[in-house]
Amino acid sequence: MADLPAQAAQAAIKDLDLAYDNWWNPDHPAGPPTFEKRSSKLRFSLPGQAVDVRHIDRKWSEVWIPKLGWQRFRRHRPFNGVVRNATFTFTPGSGWMVSFGIAAKQITAPPNGKPATGVDFGVACSAFLSDEEMTATLTPGEKRRLVGLERRKARQLTWAKRHNNGRYSNRLRHTNSEIARLRAKQARRRNDFTHKLTTDVAKNHGIVGIEDLRVKNMTASAKGTVEAPGTSVAAKAGLNRGILDNAPFERRRQFGYKGPKFGTQIVSVPAPNTSRRCAKCKALDPANRPGCGREFACVACGHQDHADRNAAVNIRAAAEQIYAAQTAGPADNSTGRRKPSQSRKAEGGSVKRVAPVGSSISDSAGRVESRVA
Secondary structure (H helix, E strand, O other), X not given: OOOOOHHHHHHHHHHHHHHHHHHHOOOOOOOOOOOOOOOOOEEEEEEHHHOEEEEOOOXXXXXXXXXXXXXXXXXXXXXXXXXXXXXXXXXXXXXXXXXXXXXXXXXXXXXXXXXXXXXXXXXXXXXXXXXXXXXXXXXXXXXXXXXXXXXXXXXXXXXXXXXXXXXXXXXXXXXXXXXXXXXXXXXXXXXXXXXXXXXXXXXXXXXXXXXXXXXHHHOOOOOXXXXXXXXXXXXXXXXXXXXXXXXXXXXXXXXXHHHXXXXXXXXXXXXXXXXXXXXXXXXXXXXXXXXXXXXXXXXXXXXXXXXXXXXXXXXXXXXXXXXXXXXXXXXXXXXXXXXXXXXXXXXXXXXXXXXOOOOOOOOEEEEEEEEEO
8 A cells, every 4th residue: 555646545435435425315326336356447546636747749748646757648639627637547458548637617508509300329220310320339350259259268267167276377368358459449439439429419400309218227137036037038138238339328428518518408308109109190009110120100191211210200309399398488307207306305405416436526527538658
């Protein structure tokens, strides 16, 4: 512990304390804190008072780390504010990265008056909007290599348990590093597409309707219990991976802060029946979706369309209706969910502002991420 900067240990204790506060708060959706393995990801944080940043040239800068001195990193964007904190992360396949929490002035643009749109998030079509389509996070060749590496890892683990007392061999470590490299590439591609998609949609539309998805319920396991085992467990697990690979929560989070920046209203629409209701005659019938394909055929009026395009039109219409009701009368909870502070306000108690683990309740506009050289 003597070799560790004191601020790093203090930041870890603060994060742990905040995680337990969120768990014990009945109005917060956080569950019990989960502890990661040391081998999964190395990360430590430092407050802004403990670090210093100086620029070398147009692309490179240096950050001062206590007990380590100046470390050079590649700067990807300018620092338009005051550095409040710095987080250093080591990810297998990517190396060390540093991200800075910047306290910047919150800019809220007036309504831009551009046309409305609806975005339908799915698995077969990640985001159906105009001609936007999700690029694959891994190519077919990379997917085959990943499957082969995971099978090789299973064989090497079995051999290590039987013949090497569970100790990892150098070949097994090399296999793990190759798997981590492919997973890191997949995560970078997913993050890149998500930022491009949310920025393009928020910049070019005035009202954006998105589905209010319950991702936790959608990705629940189907394994069941010992007394009542589930069915199609492997198929449901594959569907869960497809849903999570599209990062629906991250897209909604990015829409939340990019919308006010570009003067766009982000409206959450109840998700049920958006893909089964006809966008033309508004008839709701499960028979409108024949089979498991992507075709939509209304049994009432005969309207035919791509299922995801039909759902996107329904989402846009619902978003326009909800936004019109909000601007005409008092604000209401459009999704029908209970507001986090509703129960406490009813009891007459005070509402405490609690931030999730790793976030800040200051007026931070975002984080600047850079790779440490």
